[in-house]
Amino acid sequence: MNIKDFGKLAAGSISEITPFWGGKHCFDPEPLPPAWEFPTELWPLLNEAVAQLMLLEGVGRSLPNPTILLGPMRDREAILSSRMEGTFATPQQLLLYELEPIEASTESDPRNQFREVANYVKALEHADSSSLPTGLLLIRQMHERLLDGVRGENKEPGRFRRQQVAIGSDARFVPPPPERLTDFLDELDAYLAAEDRRFHPLVVCFLIHYQFETIHPFSDGNGRVGRLLLTHMIKQQCSLTMPWLHMSEYFSRDHGGYCNYLYRVSCSGEWQNWIEYCLQGVVRLAGEAVLRCDRLRRLRDEHFERLSKTRGAVRLHGIVEGLYQTPVVTIASLPEAYQVTYPTAKADVEKLVKLEILSEWPDKHPKTYYAPEIFDIAYEGL
Numbered sequence: 612m613n614i615k616d617f618g619k620l621a622a623g624s625i626s627e628i629t630p631f632w633g634g635k636h637c638f639d640p641e642p643l644p645p646a647w648e649f650p651t652e653l654w655p656l657l658n659e660a661v662a663q664l665m666l667l668e669g670v671g672r673s674l675p676n677p678t679i680l681l682g683p684m685r686d687r688e689a690i691l692s693s694r695m696e697g698t699f700a701t702p703q704q705l706l707l708y709e710l711e712p713i714e715a716s717t718e719s720d721p722r723n724q725f726r727e728v729a730n731y732v733k734a735l736e737h738a739d740s741s742s743l744p745t746g747l748l749l750i751r752q753m754h755e756r757l758l759d760g761v762r763g764e765n766k767e768p769g770r771f772r773r774q775q776v777a778i779g780s781d782a783r784f785v786p787p788p789p790e791r792l793t794d795f796l797d798e799l800d801a802y803l804a805a806e807d808r809r810f811h812p813l814v815v816c817f818l819i820h821y822q823f824e825t826i827h828p829f830s831d832g833n834g835r836v837g838r839l840l841l842t843h844m845i846k847q848q849c850s851l852t853m854p855w856l857h858m859s860e861y862f863s864r865d866h867g868g869y870c871n872y873l874y875r876v877s878c879s880g881e882w883q884n885w886i887e888y889c890l891q892g893v894v895r896l897a898g899e900a901v902l903r904c905d906r907l908r909r910l911r912d913e914h915f916e917r918l919s920k921t922r923g924a925v926r927l928h929g930i931v932e933g934l935y936q937t938p939v940v941t942i943a944s945l946p947e948a949y950q951v952t953y954p955t956a957k958a959d960v961e962k963l964v965k966l967e968i969l970s971e972w973p974d975k976h977p978k979t980y981y982a983p984e985i986f987d988i989a990y991e992g993l
């Protein structure tokens with residue numbers, strides 16, 4: 612860590628630590644809230660971000676079935692947040708792994724990565740269904756789910772770190788040492804539980820995201836858990852009915868830029884730039900999510916229109932609705948989910964293929980079908 616980067620306006624202090632591969636200095640952040648005032652020139656952007664978020668909430672709430680939007684958004688978040696940290700799965704690999712999770716046999720087996728991405732989805736779902744307040748216990752549970760069953764050293768699911776870490780192979784940033792972690796985490800926990808009326812709740816989420824990443828409480832998974840927490844906080848702090856907004860898609864468009872904004876807060880207290888950058892992301896992503904939702908809703912109407920001309924439409928409706936949650940099925944996966952016999956499930960799939968709602972995925976055994984039109988909208992650009 613280049614301590615010359617840290618000036619008088621730094622959002623914390625540099626201190627000496629026991630030398631390790633990343634040097635002999637670390638950064639101790641000041642507890643939240645920062646000694647910074649939200650500037651009047653950011654009000655129009657904040658208003659626009661909140662308006663876009665509320666529009667997304669309205670569109671989401673008006674959906675006949677919220678999974679139309681939530682399923683694809685969760686998957687996109689899991690894929691992109693993991694990709695930022697070098698864990699890769701394509702949408703196809705994620706969906707097929709979820710359909711049939713086969714354990715990885717070695718650390719280098721790519722199924723390890725598919726599992727981590729699938730775990731990310733589970734961690735999002737866990738946070739959403741948990742009745743725990745947003746605090747350290749929930750954060751540990753998210754970490755536990757994220758790294759559950761993943762092979763590799765230093766994973767320690769659900770445990771705060773007991774060793775020094777550094778960010779980047781060049782140790783560009785060194786978080787506080789493990790012996791001071793409890794103090795920093797207790798302060799963060801207290802801030803999470805408090806209601807800070809000095810800042811808009813949406814702004815509070817981004818202050819906390821910075822603080823969490825700067826403390827870096829785990830030996831692995833900090834980037835992803837920080838962004839899982841961010842999704843959850845945006846829902847909670849902004850009183851959304853569902854976690855509609857996920858920020859990784861925005862951060863991943865310029866990973867270096869995102870990390871630089873975080874770094875500049877530490878070095879020179881550049882809260883304004885960080886918050887402005889995040890609010891711009893909210894405007895952009897919420898707008899994109901509204902459009903995606905609109906396209907999925909119109910496609911759903913069109914699918915139901917196609918179904919209305921077919922016998923057995925009521926049962927097929929249920930299957931098609933399920934495709935908006937997960938656009939991939941095997942015949943064998945249907946009988947239990949829809950209380951039908953295997954021959955009925957087979958006939959249903961054949962009807963959906965005829966209606967061009969399902970297509971067979973090439974070279975898959977057992978035969979696997981997916982909904983190409985849903986897939987293209989849900990995973991566009993991934």
Ligand SMILES: Nc1ncnc2c1ncn2[C@@H]1O[C@H](COP(=O)(O)OP(=O)(O)OP(=O)(O)O)[C@@H](O)[C@H]1O
Nearest residue numbers: 696778784824825830831832833834835870873874
């Ligand atoms: N200068 C910085 N200050 C604070 N946080 C930062 C800084 N630079 C990057 N980060 C955060 O740290 C994350 C990466 O940290 P690191 O490489 O240690 O990941 P990790 O703990 O292995 O987590 P994961 O397994 O999710 O990658 C980034 O995605 C970003 O959220």
